[in-house]
Amino acid sequence: MIKRLIAALRSRGRGLPPVESPVGKEDDICHARRGFFKRAAVGAISVTGTAGVAKGVVDSMPKPDLKQKYDQDARAGEDELQSWEYVQMSEEEKSDMIKSFTDSYADRA
Numbered sequence: 001m002i003k004r005l006i007a008a009l010r011s012r013g014r015g016l017p018p019v020e021s022p023v024g025k026e027d028d029i030c031h032a033r034r035g036f037f038k039r040a041a042v043g044a045i046s047v048t049g050t051a052g053v054a055k056g057v058v059d060s061m062p063k064p065d066l067k068q069k070y071d072q073d074a075r076a077g078e079d080e081l082q083s084w085e086y087v088q089m090s091e092e093e094k095s096d097m098i099k100s101f102t103d104s105y106a107d108r109a
Contacts, residue, residue, distance in 0.1 A: 089097075
């Protein structure tokens, strides 16, 4: 496409200098490939290094003793349950509860 453009401009008489093919085209391709692989390798090394630093930071943070926290939580729950007393319902409370159940059941039917 570029060659066609240059040819069209020459035919109009603009007087562009002749286009010469680059010498050592294979060398240019080889350098381009080397540059690509070099950039890819540097990128891979930087990602790996960043991941290593992040892992080191996470590993250096203090870890909580989860078993001890779980035991404390379970003990607090058991103490709370043992502090409750069993209180028997009165007949009035029973009849109110049964009435609320039957009323809500009747509303759904």
